[in-house]
Amino acid sequence: MNTDPTETESVRHWRVERADEFSLIVDASDYFKALRKVIRASRQQLLLIGWDFDLEIEMLPGESDADGLAPDGLPNKLGPFLEKVVEVQSELHIYMLKWNGSVLVAPGRLAPTLGLAVLGSERIHLALDGHHPFGACHHQKIVVADDQIAFCGGIDATESRWDTSEHLPDDPRRVDKKGEPTAPWHDVTSSVSGPAAAALGNLSRHRWLRARGETLAPPTPAKDSIWPDDLKVDAENIDVAIARTEPPFDGAPLRNEIEEAFLAGIREAKHTIYIESQYFAAETVCAAIEARLSEENGPQVVVINPEYALSEFEDDAMHELRDRAVARLIEKDVHDHFRIYFPVTVAGQPIYVHAKVFIVDGVDLHIGSANMNNRSMGFDTECNVIVMAQRDAVSDMQDRLLAEHLGVSQTEFRKTLEKEGTLIDTIGALNGKSGRRLRDLKKRPSNMRSAMLADTRLMDPRYHPNEDTSTGQGIRPRHLGLVAGAVALGWIIWKKFR
Structure with missing residues (x-):
């Protein structure tokens, strides 16, 4: 081993x-x-x-x-x-x-x-x-x-x-x-x-x-x-791959295995790409999907995202990028193969999506901590596991996820998929006007702050392979953590011995 x-x-x-x-x-x-x-x-x-x-x-x-x-x-x-x-x-x-x-x-x-x-x-x-x-x-x-x-x-x-x-x-x-x-x-x-x-x-x-x-x-x-x-x-008794993102640090190079696995999956997809992610802004991933959407016989792409972020600032920082990416994908989607949705409860309340799932052709399943944003491709530390070449098991798990979002049983979802033939048509057939359902994600209003954050990618940076990553000796995150830790430790000691 x-x-x-x-x-x-x-x-x-x-x-x-x-x-x-x-x-x-x-x-x-x-x-x-x-x-x-x-x-x-x-x-x-x-x-x-x-x-x-x-x-x-x-x-x-x-x-x-x-x-x-x-x-x-x-x-x-x-x-x-x-x-x-x-x-x-x-x-x-x-x-x-x-x-x-x-x-x-x-x-x-x-x-x-x-x-x-x-x-x-x-x-x-x-x-x-x-x-x-x-x-x-x-x-x-x-x-x-x-x-x-x-x-x-x-x-x-x-x-x-x-x-x-x-x-x-x-x-x-x-x-x-x-x-x-x-x-x-x-x-x-x-x-x-x-x-x-x-x-x-x-x-x-x-x-x-x-x-x-x-x-x-x-x-x-x-x-x-x-x-x-x-x-x-x-x-x-299946093979499982482990993929990582690790930023370059202290002389170690960038490891962007998760990104490469995503890009390979997009290139090799024959029928469907199914994504659940907190964000949808990774430049390389969106560009790869863009290229596939231009193909007449390319795969259908279904993305599940949250409607809004957890804060207004995060919404400006990340979902302006999403809107721009989606606009480019829709422009290239001449064969009507792309959908992006957000899920809602039976009362119509948006469900926040924090999952990180990527499924290709109902055969390969990627699941882990990595979002579809630049940070997860080459800045933050991430880990995904990949179930490879397991059609029955992976298709069943994809059915389970979509059946939950649509408020139907897995059996009903599978029967409808067999009847309709494609993922997008199946979602359309099962997507009701009320109750648990998937709703089309609409473009959010832009503003000066969101435009600035998107233009600079201030909150969504990344390193690229072979990039010069010489690091100075300035303040590092661990220095800030030590200060905060010392303050908290002092508080604990004061509480115990006062």
Whole structure:
């Protein structure tokens, strides 16, 4: 087995490994249930690699008793739950790596994290990752338990991510820590077991080494499976590729395997390209799709995006770029092969799309942390897994995603697809005027700020292959993280000893 994450076997991916089991997990309600069971079953080493972790969230909203315990008898909140698991599992070490910029984006979440690392068990370890260029983001979302099972996708264990696949209007469980309602939220991750999980463990330990300078030994192989009994297996004994984006830093070159995998998929697509993404602004990806739309027999392209971003500034920064890209695609779409939609609830409320999914011809599935924007292609740190050449399994997973958006069963969706023959015609046949449905995404109003942000790509930069990336010795993200960490640590000590 290749154990060096710096060796690239192919420009399209880092490694190809066997997955004994593979599961597509849709929306955070199901993910948090599976994650909780896997964490409880961990015995030696639990690796938590994320953009952010909010230790105060309830993993199972609405299921706590008067003592804050979930139905399994352990604390419902993530932080106390991790503490209890370490207490019960006497050999378990937990390593939590989060983006150091998260202390600036959400400073209130740092104190509980440091409190757990400093005042909690000595077997819970924390690192803030600043091993990236200034302004870049550690964006991977990976969990690995004992190298036996791993999760990789788009779901963060943080606030405002929880929702069910029903996306019920006014669901009383879908609230923030203040009890305020949060938006319906669509998200996707995956689970793998076997050698593919061990490879993600290797990648995660390498990330820890870069962030802390500490080498972690892999866990001792275990014979008993810790795959949750109620986690549906969508495919067995399949090859899974792992692809990365890593910006150039401290002499290491750009790794843009995810971008190359996307571009190869677009070039090779025969019938359909299906995309779910938080953004749609990657210049290389949109240009490649543009070229295919000019072909008379080129593939149909269906994109699912959120209607609006999470803030007005983000909307200006990212969706002006999306509007410009979509305008170019529509201009080239002489064969009527392109659609871009946003999903809504049964009450017509927009569902925020945070998923990162790319499917080619119902055969190859890419899923992970990478959005369709420049940052994810060559600036932020990302990880995707790719299920290759699995027509039945991947088609079934694509059917599941679209059936959810259209509010129909997978059986009805499949029958309609067989009747209509194309993805766009099937969506048109099933897309009602009310209830769960997909709505056409319209151009948003432009303004001076959005034009400036789009012209400069200030919030969506990237590095390109072979670009000169000489880095000065100025302020780096880790310096800002250290300052914020010192402030939070002082607060913890003051609270404990005052």
